[in-house]
Amino acid sequence: MSVTERQAVRLDRTETGVLHVVIDNPPVNALSHRVRAGIGHALDVAHADHLVRAIVLRAEGRSFPAGADIAEFGLPPQPPLLPDLCARIESCPKPVVAAIHGSALGGGLELALAAHRRIADAQSRLGLPEVSLGLLPGAGGTQRTPRLIGAEQALRLMLSGRPVGAAEALAMGLVDRVVEDGLAAAAEAEALALAEAGTPIPTRDRREGMRDATAYQRAVAAARAALPKEGRLQAPARIIDCVEAALLLPFGQGLAFERAAFEDLLATSEAAALRHVFFAERALSRFPESGATPRPLRTIAVAGAAGVEQVLPLLQAGYSVILIEPAKSQLVAALELVAARQQELVTADKLTEAQRDADWVRLKPAMEFGVAARVEMVLLAAPEHLEKAAEATAPGTVLAHLGKGGGLDGPRGADVLGLTLGTLGPRLAEVIVAPGCAPETVATAVALVRHLGRSALRVAAPGGVVPRVLAAGRGAAAWLVERGMDAGELSAALQAEGLPGLVRAAPGRMPRRPQAEEALARCLSAMAAEGLRLIARGVVARPSDIDLAMILGAGFARWQGGPMHWAERRGLLILRRDLRAWSADSADLWQPPPLLDDLVSAGNGFQTFARPSAA
Known part of the structure; x- marks a missing residue:
């Protein structure tokens, strides 16, 4: 079905x-139009049936609704809207009890x-994690939450975006009861x-969190004072405004205030970029081998002392590690380095002595x-170790070149790939897949990367997406500085747009200094x-893979969305026009790629690349 x-x-x-x-909309029971319409119909049924005394709202599967259907954001709204549905539930003359399991988010x-x-x-x-998407709770969350738990706790939930467990939710008054089964x-x-007790009290009439108006206002003022003086994201300030409005305005006006703020935020470029990054993170897990079953990993060998940087993360992730180095002096030095790093963590109270000893x-x-x-x-720190590792291990053992591409002729070619773990920061790794690599090999490498707490980007060639795209941006920045743009001014303009680390050049002269807006466009276009x-x-x-790689591996701001998102929002026709004009300055930097011509001619945006095939 x-x-x-x-x-x-x-x-x-x-x-x-x-x-x-009972909501049944796998995988996370998102509140899509179909779900909202189904709940609305259920309320109609309950209202019309005199035999219905009360309502339980619950969900199948692994979770209560884990949020709105973000795919519907930016599309024409289809009633019933979630705020209206919440209002109907709250006003229902028959008591409604929510039975929450899994994650009740947003x-x-x-x-x-x-x-x-x-x-x-x-x-x-x-x-209430909406702030992570540049938004605020737009279905009454900013109005109902502080009525139950007060401004301080409500603002902590909304400004951090971090969920709380059931016990903490009970202690703060967010839920009324917790059950083990x-x-x-x-x-x-x-x-x-509740049905026996009579007409239930709606949340809008609850005032437990507002009994001390002075403390409420003090919490609002403290949150406002803690906001960054210069920040691109508007959502935190608007959340605080809405929580304050919950105390100062009648409930209906507070809802209208919240809804206006939500719609304002939804229209911002920052919120659009954050939604793009959200979907990019989801898309990263879809690759041709994503349906394969990873092989179990318990013991990993690091071949070559040059790979010692990977030993400690592997140990801390719970793996057993064999460090292989034929040269005794290099092996001893590598072990001493691991011990020194462990002691640094112990001294900094980031690792206990018992954990160090166990590792x-x-x-x-x-x-x-x-x-x-x-x-x-086997993680191979040098290509010359591949042949010995292949001879020593059984077929099916993954052989991963560190920082280089895979590929091996013969029966073991299916086991070989590349891994870039150390040069892209602590959040990103590249899994480099050559033709002939087995799907299970790729899935195993991706599982390792995720267990190490990183996002895995599947690529088909060594050299790194992040270094290549960064090199293009740095080349454009160097061109600008060499022709007279102040390096500090350019760096400030780029960092203000969430693009750090691009300026690396000495100043020169040019007849016309580009303005910051043009300079930004030149760097991002390159x-x-x-x-x-x-x-x-x-x-x-996918373009979204590139954007996410730049955010995770190069420190680009999530609210900027990455260079590909920027180009698509600006328009591919404009990108091609600018590249054609600037290619006269430097074809190496700004020559329009043939793929751009193909996309423009076909009238397609980057949605062409949205869904890769999956095994």
């Missing part, structure tokens, strides 16, 4: 008169806040008790490759052009 055929909301009636409204938590009671599974997590039964019992027990030195016969992966060349060569699958 397809997603469109399956009901997104199921109704289950009980003999006791409780209507269970719009999902706002839906629960509109109910008359909230029962949570002990393992559930609740939060039997969630649906507990919610049904609560709903019947050290899992580290084994060796001078011969024969020990690699009992490992599941990077976008290089990105298109990488895509055309098959190095990387």
Whole structure:
């Protein structure tokens, strides 16, 4: 049964008169139009059926709704809108109890806040993470939350975007009860008790969090004073304004104030960029081998003392590590370096002595490759180690070149790839896949990268997406500085747009100094052009992969969205026009790539690359 055929909301009636409204919209029960319409229909049914005494709102699968359907942002709204749906739930004359499990985030938590009671599974997590998308809770979250838990706690939830566990949510008053098991039964019992007690009190009339108006205003003032003096994101300030409005305005006016602020933020370029990055992170997990099952990893060999930088992260991730180095002096020096790094972490209280000792027990030195016969992966610090590692290990053992591409003729070619772990910062790694590499090999390498706490970017050639795109931007910046633009002025302009680390040149002279806006466009256009060349060569699958790589690996700001996002929002026709004009200054920097001509001629944007095939 397809997603469109399956009901997104199921109704289950009980003999006791409780209507269970069950959301079933995998994978995270996002509040899409189908779900909202289904809940609205359920409210109609409950209102019309005199046998229905109360309502339980719950979900199938792994979670209560984990938020709105972000894919609908920016599209024409389809009723019922979530704010209107929440208002209907809150005004329902029959009690509504939300039964929360998994993650109740964003719009999902706002839906629960509109109910008359909230029962949570002990393992559930609740939060309002909209600030991470440059937005604020737009379905009454800024108005209902402080009514229950006060301004200080509400602002902590909304400004940090971090969820809290069920126990903490209970302590602060966000939920009314926590259960270890039997969630649906507990919610049904609560709903019947409310029905016996009479008309339920809607959240809009709750004032527990507003009893001390002075403390409330003090929390608002403290949050406002803590805002960065110079920041591009408007959402934090607007969140504070809305929480203040919850105290100062009647509820209906507070909702209108919140909705206007939400729509203002939704239209900002920063929010659009953050949504783009959100989807880019999701897309990164879709690659041709993503359906393959990774092989189990317990013991990993690092071949060559030059790979010692990878030993400590592997140990801290829980792996057993064999460090192989034929030269005794280099092996000893590498072990001493690991010990010194561990001691630094202990001294800084980032590692306990017990953890250090446990990690050290899992580290084994060796001078011969024969020990690699009992490992599941070998990280090769030098190409000359490949042949010995292949001889020593069984087929299926992953052989990963550090920082270089894979590829090996013969029966072991399926086991060989490349990994870039050390040069792209602590958040990104590249998995370099050559033709003939087995899907399971790729999946295993990606699993390792993720276990190390990094995002894995699949590429088809060594050399690095981040260094290549950065080189294009730095080349443009150097050209500008050499022709008279002040290096400090250019650096400040680029950093103000979330693009650090591009200016590396000495000043020169040119007849006309470019303005900051043109300079920014030249640098970003050069990077976008290089990105298109990488895509055309098959190095990387999607423009969004390039943007995410620049954010994770080069420190570009999330709210900027990356050079490819910038180019698409500005317009590919404009990009081609500018590149054609500037190519006369330097064809190496600004020659329009043929792929850009193809996209413009076909009238296609970057959505062409949205969905790669998956095994």
